[in-house]
Amino acid sequence: MLDGILGDTLDWPFFEPRHRHFAQTLADWADATLPGLPHEDVDAACRARVTALGEGGFLRAVVPEAYGGLAPALDVRTLCLAREILAARDGLADFAFAMQGLGTGAISLAGSEAMKAKILPGICEGTRIAAFALSEKEAGSDVAAMATTAVADGNAHIRIDGEKSWISNGGIADHYVVFARSGEAPGARGLSAYLVEAGTPGLEISERIDVIAPHPLATLRFDGCRIPVENRIGAPGEGFKVAMATLDIFRATVGAAALGFARRALHESIAHASRRKLFGGTLGDLQLSQAAIADSAAEVDAAALLVYRAAWTKDRGAARVTREAALAKMVATENAQRVIDRAVQIHGGLGVTRGVKVEELYREIRALRIYEGATEVQKIVIARDLLKAQAGRAGA
Numbered sequence: 001m002l003d004g005i006l007g008d009t010l011d012w013p014f015f016e017p018r019h020r021h022f023a024q025t026l027a028d029w030a031d032a033t034l035p036g037l038p039h040e041d042v043d044a045a046c047r048a049r050v051t052a053l054g055e056g057g058f059l060r061a062v063v064p065e066a067y068g069g070l071a072p073a074l075d076v077r078t079l080c081l082a083r084e085i086l087a088a089r090d091g092l093a094d095f096a097f098a099m100q101g102l103g104t105g106a107i108s109l110a111g112s113e114a115m116k117a118k119i120l121p122g123i124c125e126g127t128r129i130a131a132f133a134l135s136e137k138e139a140g141s142d143v144a145a146m147a148t149t150a151v152a153d154g155n156a157h158i159r160i161d162g163e164k165s166w167i168s169n170g171g172i173a174d175h176y177v178v179f180a181r182s183g184e185a186p187g188a189r190g191l192s193a194y195l196v197e198a199g200t201p202g203l204e205i206s207e208r209i210d211v212i213a214p215h216p217l218a219t220l221r222f223d224g225c226r227i228p229v230e231n232r233i234g235a236p237g238e239g240f241k242v243a244m245a246t247l248d249i250f251r252a253t254v255g256a257a258a259l260g261f262a263r264r265a266l267h268e269s270i271a272h273a274s275r276r277k278l279f280g281g282t283l284g285d286l287q288l289s290q291a292a293i294a295d296s297a298a299e300v301d302a303a304a305l306l307v308y309r310a311a312w313t314k315d316r317g318a319a320r321v322t323r324e325a326a327l328a329k330m331v332a333t334e335n336a337q338r339v340i341d342r343a344v345q346i347h348g349g350l351g352v353t354r355g356v357k358v359e360e361l362y363r364e365i366r367a368l369r370i371y372e373g374a375t376e377v378q379k380i381v382i383a384r385d386l387l388k389a390q391a392g393r394a395g396a
């Protein structure tokens with residue numbers, strides 16, 4: 001049904017034959033499989049998508065080759081293609097895919113061999129569900145302000161206390177990658193990352209959060225939650241860097257998901273404008289509709305170029321792609337919001353009718369401008385990077 005929705009993107013020089021093969025296989029699988037998966041209960045729907053993506057072999061994209069994955073290190077172009085293709089069809093399938101990666105990215109990047117061997121194979125088989133627990137009610141954008149604490153409890157254990165909120169997969173995850181203040185230094189240099197298995201005494205799902213585009217989401221409460229010291233991910237005090245390096249990979253993929261939603265909205269807009277009869281012609285005959293379609297087409301292509309530029313730059317071996325990833329996320333999510341809003345407008349009353357695809361996309365896109373660094377945070381990241389480069393040139 002959605003054949004050709006990627007347009008000529010796969011012919012771009014960012015991609016290799018393996019990417020084209022992956023994208024076509026996933027698109028065919030998604031068209032055949034996703035419509036048959038359950039939708040009603042959000043937890044069951046999300047679990048079903050993780051299982052199906054695992055059985056289909058697509059979660060191999062979110063772990064390194066040594067643990068069952070597709071490539072020696074996470075290949076960001078493959079992650080982006082997967083999110084774009086899934087988001088264009090089924091927002092919850094994109095979410096399920098993405099969280100398997102975000103909830104293990106820190107482990108893949110900085111975890112011990114024993115931790116990787118224990119956690120990652122189940123992630124790519126779809127038998128284990130992952131979550132990333134960074135945000136707090138008072139510390140979303142300002143990560144260094146987090147209040148959750150991690151203190152030594154004897155030589156062999158760590159005790160975690162505090163609260164994490166808006167945690168995706170909260171309530172259904174098998175483990176949480178938790179960031180907490182371990183106190184080596186004030187601010188960003190005093191945080192560490194930990195693996196906390198679901199069911200660990202002292203970890204409680206204190207609240208389930210209902211959002212406009214339903215996904216499993218929860219507040220977690222840690223009350224004397226005791227974990228073995230081996231569950232620390234990376235060195236003490238390195239948690240902020242681990243979190244940011246994870247986000248450097250996954251922020252571009254949020255842009256890719258937004259791109260998938262936007263492409264679907266443009267596809268629906270063109271189909272509707274070609275079909276809908278009015279004033280003795282079709283909606284597409286009207287120049288104002290043509291202007292809307294042209295603006296959306298330009299915003300989709302601009303977003304795609306930034307997303308795949310960021311992904312390609314990372315895959316070529318760049319140590320940091322902080323600015324490229326922030327640009328991709330900011331532009332792709334903001335553009336997608338406008339593209340989808342135009343699609344709703346083109347659909348008229350139908351566009352705000354429950355059950356119509358563009359109405360669903362209108363709800364799906366909104367959170368992407370907020371999570372994994374709001375647009376305002378991306379602006380800080382981009383401007384700081386450029387100003388720092390200028391200061392470096394001036395000092396040289």
Ligand code: COS
Nearest residue numbers: 134135140141142143144188241244245322371372373377
């Ligand atoms: N990769 C590796 N290291 C990084 C990094 C990255 N992408 N970004 C920053 N660092 C390092 C810095 O180099 C710095 O190291 P040194 O102390 O050795 O110099 C350290 O981390 C602190 O960086 P910085 O001074 O930039 O920290 P700030 O507290 O000022 O960071 C922003 C501010 C806004 C950039 C950060 O808090 C952020 O990205 N916030 C949004 C977080 C987010 O996405 N929240 C949503 C949660 S997921 S739903």
